[in-house]
Amino acid sequence: MEFTRLTGVRSKDGHEVPAYLLRPPSPAAGVAIAHGYGGCKEHMLGLAARVAERGLAACVFDIRGHGEHPAPLDAAMLEDLEAILTFLRRFGRVAVAGHSLGGRLALMSSADGDIPSLIEAVRATAAAMPTAHVQAISQHQHRGGELPANLLAYLPRWFNHIDLKANAELYVRVPGWLAGRLGGRPE
Numbered sequence: 001m002e003f004t005r006l007t008g009v010r011s012k013d014g015h016e017v018p019a020y021l022l023r024p025p026s027p028a029a030g031v032a033i034a035h036g037y038g039g040c041k042e043h044m045l046g047l048a049a050r051v052a053e054r055g056l057a058a059c060v061f062d063i064r065g066h067g068e069h070p071a072p073l074d075a076a077m078l079e080d081l082e083a084i085l086t087f088l089r090r091f092g093r094v095a096v097a098g099h100s101l102g103g104r105l106a107l108m109s110s111a112d113g114d115i116p117s118l119i120e121a122v123r124a125t126a127a128a129m130p131t132a133h134v135q136a137i138s139q140h141q142h143r144g145g146e147l148p149a150n151l152l153a154y155l156p157r158w159f160n161h162i163d164l165k166a167n168a169e170l171y172v173r174v175p176g177w178l179a180g181r182l183g184g185r186p187e
Contacts, residue, residue, distance in 0.1 A: 001022055001023065001024050001025075001049075001052050001053070002021075002022070002023040002024075003020065003021075003022055003023075004020065004021045004023065005018075005019070005020055006018075006019040006020065006021050006059070006061075006087070009061075009083050009084060009086075009087050010083055011064075011071075011076060011079040011080050011082075011083045012076070012079045012082070012083070013071070013076055013079060015064065015069070015070055015071045015080075016070065017061050017062065017069065017080045017083050017084060018041065018061065018062045018067060018068035018069055019041060019059055019060060019061035019062070019084060019087075020041060020045070020048070020059070020060050020061075021057060021058070021059050022045075022048050022049060022051070022052035022057070022058045022059075022060075023052065023057045024052050024053070024055050024056070024057070026055070027055060027056055027057035027091040027092075027184075028055050028056060028091075028092060028179075028182055028183040028184045028185075029056050029057070029091055029092045029093040029094065029095070029182035029183060029184065030056065030057040030058075030059065030085075030087075030088025030089065030090075030091040030092065030093075030094045030095075031048075031051050031056050031057070031058050031059070031088070031094065031095050031096070031097060031178055031182070032059050032061065032081060032084045032085055032088060032094065032095075032096045032097075032106075032109075032111070033047055033048050033051065033058060033059065033060045033061075033096075033097050033098070033102075034061070034063065034081060034096060034097070034098035034099070034101075034102025034103070034105055034106060035060070035062075035063065035066065035067075035098075035099060035101075035102050036098075036099040036100030036101050036102055036103075037066075037100055037101040038066070039066060039067075039099070039100075039102075040062055040066050040067030040068075041060040041061050041062045041067055041068075042060070042067070044060040044099070044102075045060055046171055047097065047171055047174060047175070048060045050171045050172070050174070050175040051097070051174070051175045051178055051179075053175065053185075054175045054176065054178065054179035054184040054185050054186075055179060055183075055184035055185040056091075056175075056178060056179060056182055056184040057088060057091045059084050059087070059088055061080060061081075061084050062080075063077050063080050063081070063101065063102065063105070064076065064077055064080055065077075075149075077101075077105060078105055078108055078109065081096065081105050081106070081109050082109065082110060085109060085110060085111060092182075092183075093112040093182055093183075094111050094112050095111050095112060095178055095181065095182060096109050096111045097174055097178065117181070121177060122134060
């Protein structure tokens with residue numbers, strides 16, 4: 001597997017997006033891995049390594065206002081992710097795995113996934129859990145759009161739920177699911 005610091009990936013507004021690429025010999029697709037609020041690309045390297053082991057090019061990056069990103073936190077965070085997705089499309093289809101803020105950006109992105117595929121994955125996971133019940137909530141959902149200034153002002157007070165991104169089960173389930181969806185190597 002090749003590990004490279006990417007240079008030259010730029011957001012629409014011209015800011016370079018600091019990133020690392022973990023590239024297996026013949027990637028079947030590309031996956032952007034987005035950290036949560038207060039995180040950085042280095043926090044997501046473990047998950048990226050597992051994704052790359054499954055035959056998918058994995059890219060971790062710093063969202064503006066975090067890590068080595070030169071721009072302050074602002075509503076153009078999605079542009080950073082989109083720049084990474086544009087880069088990853090050279091490997092074929094793309095997906096995004098994100099934690100917290102990164103998860104929200106993933107849902108807003110142009111990745112080759114959608115809400116129905118997420119619902120399908122939740123139902124498949126619940127089917128493997130004998131006591132699980134899935135309730136689909138379809139009304140009064142958040143609408144897409146720009147992140148309002150009051151949300152950006154609130155983010156520094158966000159609870160940092162580090163326990164989820166350091167959960168060992170995550171490093172097995174997420175890469176397996178992504179490999180199954182994008183044509184990488186199964187376990």
